[in-house]
Amino acid sequence: FESSVPEPLRNLWKKFAATNFSNKEQFQKEVVHHVETTLARSLYNCDDLAVYSGAALAMRDKLIIDWNKTQQAHTLADQKRVYYLSLEFLMGRTLDNALLNRDIKGYAAEGVSELGFRMEDLIEQEHDAALGNGGLGRLAACFLDSLASLSYPAWGYGLRYRYGIFKQEIIDGYQVEVPDYWLDFNPWEFPRHDITVDIMFYGYVRRYTEEDGSTVNIWEGGEVVQALAYDVPIPGYGTSTTNNLRLWSSKPSTGEFDFQKFNSGDYESSVRDQQRAETISAVLYPNDNIDVGKELRLKQQYFWVAASLYDIVRRFKKSHRAWTEFPHQVAIQLNDTHPTLAIVELMRILVDKEHLDWDTAWNIVTETFGYTNHTVLPEALEKWSVPLFQNLLPRHLQIIYDINLFFLQSVERRFPKDRELLGRVSIIEESNPQVIRMAYLAIIGSKKVNGVAELHSDLIKTTIFKDFVNIFGPDKFTNVTNGVTPRRWLHQANPQLSALIKEKLGSYDFLKDLSLLSGLEKFADDKTFQKEWMDIKLRNKQRLAKYIKDTTGISVNPSALFDIQVKRIHEYKRQQMNIFGVISRYLSLKAMTKEERAKQVPRVSIFGGKAAPGYWMAKTIIRLITAVSEVVNNDADIGDLLKVVFIEDYNVSKAEFLCPASDLSEHISTAGTEASGTSNMKFVLNGGLIIGTCDGANIEITREIGEERIFLFGNLAEDVEDLRHAHRYGKTPMDPSLKEVCDEIQKGTFGEPGVFAGLIHALTEGGDYYLVSDDFASYLSTHKLVDEAFKDTAAWAHNTIVAVSRMGFFTSDRAINEYADEIWNIDPVKVD
Numbered sequence: 001f002e003s004s005v006p007e008p009l010r011n012l013w014k015k016f017a018a019t020n021f022s023n024k025e026q027f028q029k030e031v032v033h034h035v036e037t038t039l040a041r042s043l044y045n046c047d048d049l050a051v052y053s054g055a056a057l058a059m060r061d062k063l064i065i066d067w068n069k070t071q072q073a074h075t076l077a078d079q080k081r082v083y084y085l086s087l088e089f090l091m092g093r094t095l096d097n098a099l100l101n102r103d104i105k106g107y108a109a110e111g112v113s114e115l116g117f118r119m120e121d122l123i124e125q126e127h128d129a130a131l132g133n134g135g136l137g138r139l140a141a142c143f144l145d146s147l148a149s150l151s152y153p154a155w156g157y158g159l160r161y162r163y164g165i166f167k168q169e170i171i172d173g174y175q176v177e178v179p180d181y182w183l184d185f186n187p188w189e190f191p192r193h194d195i196t197v198d199i200m201f202y203g204y205v206r207r208y209t210e211e212d213g214s215t216v217n218i219w220e221g222g223e224v225v226q227a228l229a230y231d232v233p234i235p236g237y238g239t240s241t242t243n244n245l246r247l248w249s250s251k252p253s254t255g256e257f258d259f260q261k262f263n264s265g266d267y268e269s270s271v272r273d274q275q276r277a278e279t280i281s282a283v284l285y286p287n288d289n290i291d292v293g294k295e296l297r298l299k300q301q302y303f304w305v306a307a308s309l310y311d312i313v314r315r316f317k318k319s320h321r322a323w324t325e326f327p328h329q330v331a332i333q334l335n336d337t338h339p340t341l342a343i344v345e346l347m348r349i350l351v352d353k354e355h356l357d358w359d360t361a362w363n364i365v366t367e368t369f370g371y372t373n374h375t376v377l378p379e380a381l382e383k384w385s386v387p388l389f390q391n392l393l394p395r396h397l398q399i400i401y402d403i404n405l406f407f408l409q410s411v412e413r414r415f416p417k418d419r420e421l422l423g424r425v426s427i428i429e430e431s432n433p434q435v436i437r438m439a440y441l442a443i444i445g446s447k448k449v450n451g452v453a454e455l456h457s458d459l460i461k462t463t464i465f466k467d468f469v470n471i472f473g474p475d476k477f478t479n480v481t482n483g484v485t486p487r488r489w490l491h492q493a494n495p496q497l498s499a500l501i502k503e504k505l506g507s508y509d510f511l512k513d514l515s516l517l518s519g520l521e522k523f524a525d526d527k528t529f530q531k532e533w534m535d536i537k538l539r540n541k542q543r544l545a546k547y548i549k550d551t552t553g554i555s556v557n558p559s560a561l562f563d564i565q566v567k568r569i570h571e572y573k574r575q576q577m578n579i580f581g582v583i584s585r586y587l588s589l590k591a592m593t594k595e596e597r598a599k600q601v602p603r604v605s606i607f608g609g610k611a612a613p614g615y616w617m618a619k620t621i622i623r624l625i626t627a628v629s630e631v632v633n634n635d636a637d638i639g640d641l642l643k644v645v646f647i648e649d650y651n652v653s654k655a656e657f658l659c660p661a662s663d664l665s666e667h668i669s670t671a672g673t674e675a676s677g678t679s680n681m682k683f684v685l686n687g688g689l690i691i692g693t694c695d696g697a698n699i700e701i702t703r704e705i706g707e708e709r710i711f712l713f714g715n716l717a718e719d720v721e722d723l724r725h726a727h728r729y730g731k732t733p734m735d736p737s738l739k740e741v742c743d744e745i746q747k748g749t750f751g752e753p754g755v756f757a758g759l760i761h762a763l764t765e766g767g768d769y770y771l772v773s774d775d776f777a778s779y780l781s782t783h784k785l786v787d788e789a790f791k792d793t794a795a796w797a798h799n800t801i802v803a804v805s806r807m808g809f810f811t812s813d814r815a816i817n818e819y820a821d822e823i824w825n826i827d828p829v830k831v832d
């Protein structure tokens with residue numbers, strides 16, 4: 001496209017084109033320039049926040065230059081792109097990551113140090129971008145890092161929430177939610193005032209017949225809201241590729257904000273209209289693994305999907321290709337069912353607007369989409385009430401009915417004798433009211449469906465999606481085991497360990513090819529190396545101990561065994577079992593003589609995680625943890641032998657210092673419930689061992705690192721149904737150690753027992769759905785094995801080194817390459 005601009009103009013432009021800093025002095029110059037001009041501050045009123053802001057703005061200038069180059073290279077290459085649609089991107093902080101990915105942290109740190117500041121303090125000034133709940137949102141963020149690092153032409157599409165996941169405060173031991181307003185200063189986004197899309201809701205469908213006799217459906221008369229694009233540059237590691245994350249913000253459509261009302265003095269109602277539009281992108285729904293079915297959530301989904309598809313289609317149309325080429329140019333990945341409406345919206349565009357016939361359109365659609373499932377929990381599978389949907393998106397409902405009709409007809413032709421099958425696989429569930437099963441729609445409209453770990457991908461094929469495997473055949477269903485980016489989760493989170501590994505392996509190439517970690521294994525018995533390795537672990541634990549002291553006042557001994565469980569609080573993840581185990585340990589310690597106590601391994605049990613605001617049981621679990629910590633930490637008999645800590649407001653930047661500081665981390669979901677888990681990978685990669693159930697990616701971690709290096713316990717997924725059945729028929733007496741724990745709670749040792757009645761009830765009359773009692777004995781005995789193992793420091797060091805050396809598989813680069821080859825069919829594009 002260079003030739004479209006006359007040469008003299010091109011030369012003039014090149015002469016004045018933005019240039020990048022590439023050494024310390026230039027960086028310093030840019031920082032000072034931004035502090036003085038953009039922020040209007042001076043040498044005399046400059047603080048950490050101002051210098052952070054200056055550094056961030058300087059960095060952003062650098063990124064946007066690469067961003068421009070990348071977009072030009074992608075346009076020129078004219079290759080197939082992938083679009084990753086996710087309602088959540090849990091990005092965390094950007095400055096440190098951008099400096100490291102561009103490999104300029106060294107001189108940048110030196111530069112700010114000469115200006116009188118410390119890089120660590122500046123980094124701390126940044127607010128996390130917390131546009132996600134947990135694993136699903138963080139996976140999307142790791143995937144963006146890998147897509148850019150591997151130079152794939154890829155875009156992320158999401159919503160620019162004004163409020164991300166709430167900030168958690170612990171007040172009197174209870175979770176309190178505080179809004180997370182993160183946009184007061186966000187240097188990492190570029191508003192694109194010229195990129196807007198009008199999005200309609202409500203209205204009606206008008207049908208008319210064209211002169212040639214064909215029927216046309218027009219959706220009209222609805223309320224219009226405008227989507228405005230904000231672009232976030234995503235820098236790859238060791239490449240200039242800088243991809244784009246486009247987030248949509250809602251505002252009143254230019255035609256909508258009623259100037260009539262405003263001018264005639266009806267300010268209130270005109271402001272109300274404006275607020276209604278802005279409400280769509282105002283707040284992230286704070287639920288993970290639970291579907292609540294609210295209209296505003298459906299509005300968010302359609303708003304984001306429609307704006308993104310408009311953008312994707314607009315880009316495709318620029319190339320003037322035939323529509324049938326669309327799947328050769330575009331792959332769209334659905335991160336769970338939240339963007340499933342994209343299937344319907346693309347049908348609407350192709351049939352209603354572009355006038356393609358249904359079958360041609362359907363072929364294009366079903367070659368374009370891929371759907372990733374992240375859960376088998378029934379309460380998390382999205383279903384929309386038909387009446388609600390009909391009112392908001394009347395034309396889309398018709399299209400869904402047609403998709404369903406054609407699908408059921410084809411099923412009937414192939415399985416003519418199986419009447420019940422039709423009811424089971426129908427997109428519409430015949431409940432009252434009827435509901436739309438979004439996962440079924442996603443399967444029917446996609447080329448490939450994948451789970452996120454081997455066990456999970458097998459489970460979806462044999463349970464919730466079994467009928468669809470029969471209908472479509474097994475090849476449509478596949479597995480892509482999750483991974484995490486080693487740039488953030490090793491190099492950035494644990495710079496000392498990363499540097500030590502580099503020293504042994506000779507370069508930082510392992511950050512691009514994590515399988516190179518295997519080269520560490522031969523040092524596993526090297527005593528000097530073991531010492532350096534364990535010293536780094538100790539320093540990371542000391543840093544965490546200091547954080548705990550500063551934020552909670554609790555003193556913990558850094559040489560104690562640090563046992564960490566951090567993730568969203570959910571009954572299926574079984575933080576309740578962990579805290580019951582802590583109580584059991586406390587009771588045993590209390591019952592011991594002084595001499596016996598002296599032989600015990602000191603422990604620090606660390607918890608962190610948010611409960612969904614409406615999830616009462618999860619909030620009760622938090623309260624029990626804080627109540628136990630109040631009692632145990634102040635018991636003079638116990639001293640350093642047991643401490644219990646709840647870390648407030650667990651988020652990405654806290655995970656970055658928690659993952660390097662564990663000896664042991666807990667991944668103890670009821671078998672078959674945790675699709676994958678990704679923090680299990682982060683903890684092992686940072687030299688910790690794990691205690692876990694045979695669930696999610698724990699199984700593949702075991703296969704890679706060897707079963708002698710993981711503390712597995714508990715019942716298997718295949719036995720869960722029978723165990724639940726036994727509970728329902730009162731055939732399972734409670735485990736005796738668990739009974740002791742419950743009795744102690746009921747005695748009031750941890751405060752008013754009524755507060756915890758729900759937790760006890762769940763184990764008894766509630767039928768112990770998550771099988772805490774069934775797994776409790778093996779959980780406790782496995783913790784005893786952990787204690788024993790921890791006493792042998794050399795063996796522990798050996799095992800953690802071997803484990804890290806075998807973690808190469810769990811990089812998100814491997815996952816992204818699998819998606820690219822097996823699902824998207826895309827190739828990298830080189831950016832000079």
Ligand code: F55
Nearest residue numbers: 133135136288289374452674675676677678
């Ligand atoms: C958020 C909103 C809804 Cl409506 C449903 C689910 C979620 C959500 O946050 N899910 C989620 O985080 N799922 C997790 O995805 C991870 C990445 O694949 C898995 O590792 C993890 O097992 C799974 O629970």
